[in-house]
Amino acid sequence: MKKHMNLRLTVVALGMIGGGYLATAQIEIIENIQPGNTKPIPVSLSGFTGEAAEVIQFDLYVQGFSFTTPDIAQYLISGSNNGNLVGRATDRFNKSTLVNQSYTGASLRRQAHAFVEDFLLAIGRKGLDPAKKIAFKVDTGANSEIYIADFDGHNAQAITHDNAIVAAPSWVHGRLALCYTSYRLGNPDIFLHDLSTGQRQAIARYSGLNTSAAPSPDGRRVAMILSKSGSPDVFVMDAGGGNLKQLTTTREDESSPCWSPDNQWICFATKINERRSLCKVSASGGPVQRLSTSGVSNPSEPDWSPDGKWIVFTAQMGGFEICVVPAAGGTATVLVSGEDPSWSPNSRTVVFARRSGGSRRLSLLDVPTKQVKDVSRISGSNSQPSWAK
Numbered sequence: 001m002k003k004h005m006n007l008r009l010t011v012v013a014l015g016m017i018g019g020g021y022l023a024t025a026q027i028e029i030i031e032n033i034q035p036g037n038t039k040p041i042p043v044s045l046s047g048f049t050g051e052a053a054e055v056i057q058f059d060l061y062v063q064g065f066s067f068t069t070p071d072i073a074q075y076l077i078s079g080s081n082n083g084n085l086v087g088r089a090t091d092r093f094n095k096s097t098l099v100n101q102s103y104t105g106a107s108l109r110r111q112a113h114a115f116v117e118d119f120l121l122a123i124g125r126k127g128l129d130p131a132k133k134i135a136f137k138v139d140t141g142a143n144s145e146i147y148i149a150d151f152d153g154h155n156a157q158a159i160t161h162d163n164a165i166v167a168a169p170s171w172v173h174g175r176l177a178l179c180y181t182s183y184r185l186g187n188p189d190i191f192l193h194d195l196s197t198g199q200r201q202a203i204a205r206y207s208g209l210n211t212s213a214a215p216s217p218d219g220r221r222v223a224m225i226l227s228k229s230g231s232p233d234v235f236v237m238d239a240g241g242g243n244l245k246q247l248t249t250t251r252e253d254e255s256s257p258c259w260s261p262d263n264q265w266i267c268f269a270t271k272i273n274e275r276r277s278l279c280k281v282s283a284s285g286g287p288v289q290r291l292s293t294s295g296v297s298n299p300s301e302p303d304w305s306p307d308g309k310w311i312v313f314t315a316q317m318g319g320f321e322i323c324v325v326p327a328a329g330g331t332a333t334v335l336v337s338g339e340d341p342s343w344s345p346n347s348r349t350v351v352f353a354r355r356s357g358g359s360r361r362l363s364l365l366d367v368p369t370k371q372v373k374d375v376s377r378i379s380g381s382n383s384q385p386s387w388a389k
Contacts, residue, residue: 035310035324036333038368040066044073048112052081055112058152059128062349062364062373063120077119081108087115089122098122109154126346132388134342134351135159135169135178136362139381146180148195151344151351151387153362153376159195171388172215172239178386179203179213179222190224192239203241214257214266215239217306217389221283223247223257223266234268236283247281248288256301259283260327261308267291269300269313278302278313278329292329296321299332301340306389307347312367314339322352324367335370338363342387351375353383 043065048056056077057067070076070092079087085108089099099118103111113130120127133148138158146169149156160166162184169180176195181188190204190213204210208227215222219239226235229246232253237244248254252271259266260280267280270288276298278291293299296315303312308327315321315332320339325332338354348367353360359381363374 034333035367036335036370038064040064040366040369040371041075042066042068042073043075043077044068044070045077046070047078047080048085049081051108052079052085052112055109055152056116058373059113059116061371062366063116063125063128063346064348064366064369064371066371075119075123079115081112085111085115087118089119091123126348128349129345132345133171134362134375134385134387135171135180136353136385137167137169137383138378139359139383146178147378147382148178149375149378151364151375153378156376156378159193168212168384170212170214170386173217173219173389175219179215181211181213190222192222201241203239204237212256214259216259216263216283217261218263220263223259223268223283225254225257234266234281236266245285247283247285258302258304258311260304261306267302267304267311269302276300276316278311278325290329291325293323293325293332294330296323296332296334299323303342303350305343305347306345309347310343310367312341312343312350314341320355322350322365335367336365336372338365340384341365342385343389344387345389351385351387353385 076090076092085103087101090097099122103114117127128151134151135148137144138147143164144166145158146160146166147156147158162182164183166182169178178193181190188209188211189202190210191200192203193200206226206228210226212225213222221236222239223236225232231251234248234254234257235246255269257266257268265280266283270279278299279288281288298316299313301314310324311327312324315323319337322335322338322341323332338352341350341352350365354363360383361377362382362385363372365372
């Protein structure tokens with residue numbers, strides 16, 4: 001069964017009174033939006049120049065808007081950026097002013113991000129929250145390092161300087177902290193790194209593989225893949241270490257655990273009868289349940305949307321494809337070529353890696369419209385992004 005993303009629209013009903021019109025009621029219409037098959041919302045943009053115009057266009061495009069002339073647009077967006085940014089947004093149909101604001105006290109880029117956030121809030125949408133960073137791996141020849149950046153790729157900074165292989169960064173929810181795997185001590189160990197203090201500690205240094213750490217949404221536990229029992233299996237432990245519990249016991253290669261937003265389930269990739277599949281298991285232990293991804297094959301790298309409704313994942317079908325499926329399983333929708341998907345806080349936009357000229361670069365995808373924009377690239381091959389929640 002296909003599910004749809006919901007877009008809430010408000011329409012004003014008008015009644016004729018004495019030759020004039022009077023608003024009499026507001027009718028709410030719930031429009032079903034099918035992932036990958038939704039038309040973008042047309043807006044016009046005027047008055048902004050340079051970096052401000054670039055940021056506003058980028059932010060709107062990766063959240064499902066397209067650009068057109070004022071006589072066709074649903075929303076009229078205008079302003080200026082002579083010094084500080086002034087932004088205005090109007091609904092062309094009901095003539096209402098949605099935003100009329102001057103932005104000060106930050107860089108022009110931050111001001112432009114803030115204006116887009118205010119516009120989205122005014123139309124009842126959750127934005128991307130510029131304070132939420134993305135973490136990702138940057139290959140540096142034979143080794144790699146973990147970086148963080150704004151969601152558009154700007155203001156990037158290296159977090160590790162291990163001169164070793166590092167991989168699979170994942171944000172601790174609600175904190176400026178990351179979990180990731182590093183070979184800096186000669187073995188693939190999992191580290192917890194507090195970016196606000198610079199302190200980091202190894203929380204999983206078992207024999208064999210320690211990887212794919214995924215902190216729970218409540219911050220209390222970490223799911224991970226360990227091979228200490230002979231094959232890579234899903235384990236869960238307390239966030240600071242301790243109370244390690246094995247959740248799967250197979251001879252297959254489990255990978256890429258992720259949490260449901262209610263902290264109750266862990267979704268992961270595995271093999272069943274030699275075919276790669278997505279499964280889930282209770283975070284407290286129990287039977288493994290398979291999730292249907294009808295229409296695609298070889299699913300891996302799942303990520304559960306913050307609103308709990310969707311799982312985005314990579315399918316390998318000749319090449320790598322980003323797909324989405326209802327969280328309960330069902331018919332999957334192929335969205336775009338790429339891998340390593342991670343949801344944004346708004347459960348609409350996804351950051352992923354796409355292959356380009358022998359390396360990989362990060363891009364943002366609007367799931368309903370399939371609109372894609374590359375983010376500003378860091379030198380080297382960029383992959384395995386994680387979006388802070």
